[in-house]
Amino acid sequence: MPLRVEGTFRDALAKADRPLAGMWVCSGSPLIAELCAGSGLDWLLIDAEHSPNGLESILAQLQAVNGYAVHAVVRPPFNDTVLIKQYLDLGVQNLLIPMVNSVAEAEAAVAATRYPPQGVRGVGSALARAARWNRVPDYLARAGETISVTVQVESTAAVDSVADILKVDGVDAIFLGPSDLAASLGLLGQQEHPDVRAAVEHCLHAAKAAGKPAGVNAFNPVIAHHYLDAGASFVLVGADVALLARGSEALAAEYIKPDNGDSSNDGTPASY
Template sequence: MPLFLNPTFRDVLADADRAQIGMWVCSGSPLVAEICAGSGLDWLLIDGEHSPNSLESIIAQLQAVAAYPITPLVRVPSGDTVVIKQYLDLGVQNLLVPMVNTEADALAVASAVRYPPLGVRGVGSALARAARWNRVENYLGRADEYVSLFVQIETADAVANAAAIASVDGVDGAFVGPSDLAASMGYLGQQEHPEVVEAVERAIRTTSALGKPVGVNAFGTKVAERYRAAGATFVLVGADVALLARGSEALAGSFIPTQDQAETSEPRASY
């Protein structure tokens, strides 16, 4: 009996009547991923760039969240063609590629997610969870329907090239990363600097004007609302490890006052 895969994040965003709200899963833990999947949020970003994830832990997290009504987006560590092939073969349907700075970068990653003649993705569907070991009927012919590609705009150069990047055939949307963008603009650690915020909003407007969905990382409520008002259609508002770090600090501070806490008026940054 043929199997059917879940709708892609591209399809979910096209059908949504509001911005989709999600969170990072950076712990590498399938258990934590499953806890987050049952939260009522719309989507999860499972991170392979800045987290202690392997191919084995990525697939375990995909399996853990599969039972829940939430859409996983998975970030690869780089736009390397071989890495993208491996993630897709694991069954990653929604891929996020970091540091896409130019139209050429976008063309390369769009090619990496597609089978020939449209791209260069290696063919191994009979061996891979992506096609459920060829239990998904005509997976090779329909793979474009089952995979969505999102690229990260996270440098000043990428913001300048946002229109060209978002216009590439095969790129389904963009995600703006304020942390690396701030660093590239000379404002390391200042994601809410006015010039950084303006650049983020410019990238959002440019991408939205082309009819492509655009997301953003925004852990602060006010800045998240600002970016939603600017046109962001999917927003990350927290991370598993940050929630645990800040929550455990608050718990300790409630019972164990220390000199360090007494002298620290500013909370630690969570992104």
């Protein structure tokens, strides 16, 4: 069994000599999360924005993947100071904050991860898994070192402000969301449209100029490799639920003949 990773996702990106490949974990299942953790991928995104994940299921998934050589990144449903505090106290070390559209929103995301006076994170480490219930020496002073913050650029407003968002101290990376970006451009469902690709590439170039990593979501291998060639430092290239859906559909297509209107078909699955 692979050993657990050390350091944050920020550290992994800084040390990597190649782009890091990951997948979404959306099922809410610790078993599926552990199964994916052993895949050999570099990172997993445990999602709570569009998936049935609450505090308890996120905690269980963090525990399930802890013994594997994979970085767990967690996406909250929105950029909320209280929710981020709860995630951090659970032991989330790597955050992907969705729908960050401005410098002010990026600064708020970072502030939520820092104790005063650098930020606004509430102090409760004696009660929290993050500090191993006060077993991590000097956790309050060192907590910022254990947390990485990636903000998601997925609107025209965010694209317009990307250079300034990248300058925010404590923003370790940006992540491009082509689906929401397409919707923001009036191109709903057309995440591979040339205008969307141009906006993504603009952000990749801005990140390179700023000296910070940029990632992108791209399930289409052709598009994923295109963005990697354009400078993406990390990618999400699949999802647990999508793999299961497509795999089960493939089984059905292989072993169940379609009903072509033959009245002799009594509904019994065909025998091969």
